[in-house]
Amino acid sequence: MNRRAFRGEILRVPHDPREAGPEAVRHEVDGLLVVEGGKVLACGAHADLAPRFGDVLVETFEGILVPGFVDAHVHYPQTERIASHGEQLLQWLERHIFPAEQAFADSVHAEAIAAFFLDELLRNGTTSALVFATVHATAVDALFAAALARNMRVTTGKVLMDLGPEGLRDSVAEGRAGTEALIARWRGKGRLGYAVTPRFAVTSSDEQLADAGRLLAEHPDVLMHTHLSENIGEIAAVGERFTEARDYLDVYDRFGLVGPRSVFAHCVHMSDEALARMAEAGAGIAFCPTSNLFLGSGLFDLAHADAHGVRIGIGTDIGAGTSLSVLHTLGEAYKVCQMRGCSLDPFRALYLATQSGANVMGIGDKVGALEPGQEADFVILDPAATPLLARRTRGATLFDRLFALQVLGDDRAVASTYVAGELAHARDA
Ligand SMILES: [Zn+2]
Numbered sequence: 001m002n003r004r005a006f007r008g009e010i011l012r013v014p015h016d017p018r019e020a021g022p023e024a025v026r027h028e029v030d031g032l033l034v035v036e037g038g039k040v041l042a043c044g045a046h047a048d049l050a051p052r053f054g055d056v057l058v059e060t061f062e063g064i065l066v067p068g069f070v071d072a073h074v075h076y077p078q079t080e081r082i083a084s085h086g087e088q089l090l091q092w093l094e095r096h097i098f099p100a101e102q103a104f105a106d107s108v109h110a111e112a113i114a115a116f117f118l119d120e121l122l123r124n125g126t127t128s129a130l131v132f133a134t135v136h137a138t139a140v141d142a143l144f145a146a147a148l149a150r151n152m153r154v155t156t157g158k159v160l161m162d163l164g165p166e167g168l169r170d171s172v173a174e175g176r177a178g179t180e181a182l183i184a185r186w187r188g189k190g191r192l193g194y195a196v197t198p199r200f201a202v203t204s205s206d207e208q209l210a211d212a213g214r215l216l217a218e219h220p221d222v223l224m225h226t227h228l229s230e231n232i233g234e235i236a237a238v239g240e241r242f243t244e245a246r247d248y249l250d251v252y253d254r255f256g257l258v259g260p261r262s263v264f265a266h267c268v269h270m271s272d273e274a275l276a277r278m279a280e281a282g283a284g285i286a287f288c289p290t291s292n293l294f295l296g297s298g299l300f301d302l303a304h305a306d307a308h309g310v311r312i313g314i315g316t317d318i319g320a321g322t323s324l325s326v327l328h329t330l331g332e333a334y335k336v337c338q339m340r341g342c343s344l345d346p347f348r349a350l351y352l353a354t355q356s357g358a359n360v361m362g363i364g365d366k367v368g369a370l371e372p373g374q375e376a377d378f379v380i381l382d383p384a385a386t387p388l389l390a391r392r393t394r395g396a397t398l399f400d401r402l403f404a405l406q407v408l409g410d411d412r413a414v415a416s417t418y419v420a421g422e423l424a425h426a427r428d429a
Helices: 019-022 076-081 089-105 109-124 136-150 172-186 206-218 231-239 248-254 272-281 290-296 302-307 326-339 346-360 387-393 398-408
Strands: 005-013 024-037 039-045 057-067 067-073 126-132 153-157 193-198 223-228 261-265 286-287 311-314 377-379 414-419 422-426
Touching: 005 039, 005 346, 019 136, 019 302, 019 346, 024 057, 024 126, 039 346, 057 346, 057 398, 057 414, 057 422, 067 076, 067 286, 067 311, 067 326, 076 109, 089 109, 089 136, 089 231, 109 136, 109 414, 109 422, 126 223, 126 261, 126 290, 126 346, 136 153, 136 172, 172 193, 172 206, 193 326, 206 272, 206 377, 223 248, 231 248, 248 261, 248 377, 272 302, 272 346, 290 326, 290 398, 302 311, 302 326, 326 346, 346 398, 387 398
Parallel strands: 005 057, 067 126, 126 153, 153 193, 193 223, 223 261, 261 286, 286 311
Antiparallel strands: 005 024, 024 039, 057 377, 377 414, 414 422
16 A cells, blocks of 8 residues: 655644643654555654654655644534624524525535535644534535545534524424435445534424434434533523523433533533533533634633543634634633633643544544554644744744644644645645
């Protein structure tokens, strides 16, 4: 098989630095990444690996090679509604988002946005993503086809919302039939995955939430992807409807939607009981700092979630989020943590955006840290991408260069993106 190697500075964080300490960080100033058949054959110091792989074609690079970023929560149909002014969550959905999502009944529109969206992910160094589509099968088909064409690791699903507005409403039967058909159509193709996707508690009837729980149980290879405790107004609406539930998480729990394959976006306002239950169930959180700031939803409490041992990924949450760049999103995550009185370490941040996000998505054995046997999705970052970055990072420690990339970097700092060992984006091409 076609064996190739990449030589230069390599950084990856296979384990949580909070638990594993400095041992979690794997850094080689002169490293070698050996790729064969789209997978990592070896990754380590060039001096150690060169004798074994002396005959392999080697490409040298400038910059820092890191694993491809994992975006654990993003809405592709909202791409064109990013930067919509002036509302909080429920009003923002009504005014800006629901009208935009109605257009995804048209497959030509869905295909155009899916292609643009995935190219933007690659330009930002994101190689895996857990993506909201719309209620329409056309929206899911368009994204799966575009991801398959790019060989990207994308998980998505038809949104279930039988209490949604006109034009975005399915029925329990349509929700089930649409979900079943899409799973059957795309299962096992490329690097795609399916997620049962109720929009959130108030947009589905009790019957549909219960059916979502059954779909999740019937298909052990799919995820469950939804929103939880994002915004005060939303939480109040949930409380008014589900008076018997202990809290918002308990609404989902009663319908069998809280387990190790469940990913909940936001989780800004969480009790100790709810976080303990999430940890016990093995469910994951997508921390979406730019979105939470943009909609004024609140400040995610990472230390609180950590205290309970909940699994965390990073989400850009476009269109409420303000950038598709995971690097930029980590800079905002740092600020949100500062407001909560804790300081997010840049290596931990990189872990959350790579291996930890992959773990949340249930693909941690396949991508996240460029370990031997994992797929070779990676990004080459340019710490001198802008004059300010160049000045800040010149002669700086790895810690400072990585942190500067998170605070000052975005798509401009992504020199190139590789998917399964193949060049998928080059900034300067
Ligand atoms: Zn969202």
